[in-house]
Amino acid sequence: MAIESGGDPTSAPGLSTLGVHAGAEPGKPGDPVVPAIVQSATFFGGRRDDGLLYTRYGNNPIQLQVGRKVAALEGAEAAVVLGSGMGAIAATVLSLTEAGDHIVAARDLYGATRVLFEHELPRRGISTTFVDPEAPGAWRRALRKRTRMLYLEAPTNPTLRVPDPRTAAAAAQARGIPVVMDATFATPVNLRPLELGVDIVVHSATKYLGGHSDIIGGVVAGPASAIDAATEMMKLYGAAADPHMVWLLDRGLRTLDVRVRRHNANALAVARYLDGRREVRRVLYPGLQSHPDHARARELMPAGAGGMVSFVVRGGGGAADRFVDALRLVQVAPSLGGVESLISQPRYTSHKGLSAAVRRELGIPDGFLRLSVGIEDADDLVADLGSALDRLSRPGRR
Ligand SMILES: Cc1ncc(COP(=O)(O)O)c(C=O)c1O
Structure with missing residues (x-):
């Protein structure tokens, strides 16, 4: 049948x-x-x-x-x-x-x-x-x-x-x-x-x-x-x-269900980690209580809040550039939803055509990063993101 x-x-x-x-x-x-x-x-x-x-x-x-x-x-x-x-x-x-x-x-x-x-x-x-x-x-x-x-x-x-x-x-x-x-x-x-x-x-x-x-x-x-x-x-x-x-x-x-559940779990782990780092000004993830739509996401998305995590690093666009340059596992590319983790800055991609002031009004200040969390081991992703953030807080760096 x-x-x-x-x-x-x-x-x-x-x-x-x-x-x-x-x-x-x-x-x-x-x-x-x-x-x-x-x-x-x-x-x-x-x-x-x-x-x-x-x-x-x-x-x-x-x-x-x-x-x-x-x-x-x-x-x-x-x-x-x-x-x-x-x-x-x-x-x-x-x-x-x-x-x-x-x-x-x-x-x-x-x-x-x-x-x-x-x-x-x-x-x-x-x-x-x-x-x-x-x-x-x-x-x-x-x-x-x-x-x-x-x-x-x-x-x-x-x-x-x-x-x-x-x-x-x-x-x-x-x-x-x-x-x-x-x-x-x-x-x-x-x-x-x-x-x-x-x-x-x-x-x-x-x-x-x-x-x-x-x-x-x-x-x-x-x-x-x-x-x-x-x-x-x-x-x-x-x-x-x-x-x-x-x-x-x-x-x-054929693997959608298992992949998405892994994306969900990895993204939650990464969002929680980023939320605890002082180099990060703000984390936007519907699975975190701090997100404006957290309650709705819990109700409408019971299996998980997805594999996308956005965050803003302290120090603006320059800091975001240094951060992505320091990543080793997470790759810089637009698009999302693949097994590999990809990161992009909307000011260079989807929102390139808008002024910095308009982007700020939309809640996308310079320093904003969009991370498509892949299905790698969460510990490896956290280690990569963590060491890139360490580079931002080294003496001599802003
Ligand atoms: C939410 C959303 N809808 C539609 C599209 C367009 O999809 P495609 O690039 O497959 O035409 C994209 C592409 O990034 C997207 O993110």
């Missing part, structure tokens, strides 16, 4: 089981245990009327199989795999809106998503109002006659805020419009958006779902009608996924 989620929650398989098995057809003797990559753009078609198979359409066998696995992991009716996270977001938004329509989005968004909403969609006649999701009634107040969707992310980049999707869902339900949520930083292990009233969940599969920093991919999960509509946009705008990438994504999904 093929393994899927849904139905009676008491008998539904767990996430590790789904990550390994969901979506696969039952095997017969002689079949490979590992799914085959069908590296073919097109397929022989006869006179049978069962639809054209073409890899850009998203119906290559591995695309369909991994789509079913992602749907099972999210507890969704259906899912589609696309060529990137931005492809997933764009296909979803384009499927829900047309010229003259309006979107309400939380103000803290991944940089490219913000640019899409703020600069690109207006060129197509679609406008967006950005709201502070913590402001009471903000979602409801921003609704207009032609509002077609609400959009949010959690945890956010790089301050790791955890807005409550239930507030957005309450506003959206009153109007019968969908809530779309980017849960890339959370993964289905840590956050269950569809159980919190979200209608459509998107991920950059480049991050935790793939988990090894070796693919660019995206997914959309939700009701079958919404996935069909997003798939249609994927076909027309050409955001389809390559079969080999999808195969690698499947390989990543």
